C-alpha cells in the first residue's frame with residue numbers, strides 16, 4: 001500500500017515539475033534588468049545651444065535636407081535637452097531599472113579634437129541627467145558614441161583616418177573622469193555596421209560616403225581598435241575604483257536559411273559571418289574570422305587590389321582586442337531569409353563580398369519600417385547561436401522594438417511584439433541556458449528615426465511634434481511594459 005502510494009507519487013512527480021516549470025517560464029530571473037533606450041541626436045534637439053559643436057548629422061542634414069524622407073532633422077527633436085526632467089519622470093513611472101542614453105561628443109568637446117577644450121554647459125547637462133536618474137533609482141547606462149561624429153573630425157577623414165582613435169579614447173577618458181563615479185555601465189559604440197558600412201560604403205547614413213567594399217571595413221577596423229583601447233584604459237585606470245562594466249552594442253538580424261537545402265543553410269551561415277561574427281570575433285578571439293579574411297583577400301586580389309580590402313590587425317592590437325569587454329550588447333529587431341544571390345552587386349562591395357540575398361516570408365507581419373518583420377523565434381535562435389559561437393558571454397539586449405506609422409495610444413501591435421520577443425527571451429534563459437542579463441525596449445518615446453525622419457515611430461510614449469511643448473503621453477505599450485517590469489513576469 002505504502003509502496004503503491006510512493007509509486008503513484010513518483011509517477012506524478014514529472015507532471016508536477018512540468019507545471020512548476022511552465023510557471024517559472026513566465027518569470028524573469030531576480031537579477032534580470034529592464035530598461036529603455038534612446039540616443040542623443042534622436043531626442044535632444046538644442047543642436048547649437050550652450051556651445052555645442054556640430055556633429056556630422058547636424059552638418060549633413062542641414063546641407064542635404066532632401067536625404068531624409070520628410071526633410072526633417074534633429075534640430076529640436078523631442079527637446080530632451082530642455083525636458084530631461086520630464087523624461088526621467090516618465091522613466092520612473094515606467095519603473096525601469098536602467099535608462100540607456102547616449103552622450104553627444106560635441107556637447108562635451110565642441111571641436112571634437114583631443115585637448116581642444118570642453119564645454120562646461122554640456123558637461124553640466126549630463127551631470128544633471130545622471131543625478132536626476134539616480135535620485136529616481138534608475139541606473140544610467142551610457143552609450144559613448146551613437147553615430148554623431150564631430151564635424152571637425154570628419155573633415156579630417158572621420159572614421160577612415162586612424163588618428164580618430166586617439167580623439168575617441170581621450171573623449172572616453174573625459175567621460176570616465178566626469179561621470180564614472182555614478183555611471184557603472186558603459187557602451188563604447190552603437191552598431192558599427194550602421195555608421196561604418198552605411199556611412200562610408202553605401203552613403204545611406206552620415207557622412208554619406210560611398211567607398212563600397214572599402215570604407216565600411218576601414219571604419220570598423222578603427223572603431224574596433226578604439227573600443228579595445230578604451231576597454232584597456234577603463235580596466236587599468238578606472239575599473240577598480242569605479243567598479244563598473246564596459247561593453248558595446250552590435251546589431252544583427254537572425255539569418256534563417258530560406259529552405260532546408262544545404263546551400264541555403266550555407267548562405268545563412270555566410271550572412272551571420274558577415275553581419276555579426278565579423279564584429280564579435282575580434283573582441284572574443286582577437287582577430288577577424290579566418291574565413292572572412294580569406295574570402296575578402298581572395299576577392300581583392302582577383303579585383304586587382306595589391307592587398308586585401310580588409311585591414312589587418314598587428315600583434316599588439318590582437319592582444320588588446322582579445323576579451324575586451326565585460327558584456328555584449330545586442331540590438332535585435334528582425335529575421336531575414338537567406339539564399340545565395342544571383343543579383344549583380346557593385347564590385348567591389350560588402351554586399352558582393354558576402355553574396356547572400358535576403359528576403360522576408362510573405363506571411364510575416366511587417367512594421368512601418370519595411371525591413372522590420374515580426375519573427376520572435378528568430379531572437380531565440382540567435383541567442384542560442386551566440387551562446388554556442390561566442391562562449392556564452394553575458395548578453396544584454398540593448399535594443400528591440402516595433403515601428404508604427406501613427407502614434408496612436410492604443411498600440412496593440414507594439415504590445416504584441418514586445419510580449420512575443422520577451423517570451424522567446426524567457427525560453428532562451430530557462431530552456432537553453434543562455435546568459436541573457438537584461439532587456440532594453442527601443443525606445444522611450446517617438447523620436448527622429450534617421451533617414452525616415454519622424455514617420456516611423458518606435459516609442460512607448462507619444463510625442464506631440466506639433467506642440468512647442470513636445471507633449472509626452474504614454475501609450476498602452478508603456479503600461480504593459482510597466483506591468484511586466486513590476487511583476488518581473490510576462491502577462492499571459
Ligand code: GBH
Pocket residue numbers: 039190191194251331371399442449450458
Ligand atoms: C537601431 O538600428 C538604431 O540603433 C537606432 O538608433 C534606431 O532608431 C533603431 O534601430 C530603429 O531603427 O534592410 O537595407 O532597409 C537598427 C539597425 C536598421 C539594421 C535598418 C538593419 C535595415 C536596412 N537596423 N537596417 S535595409
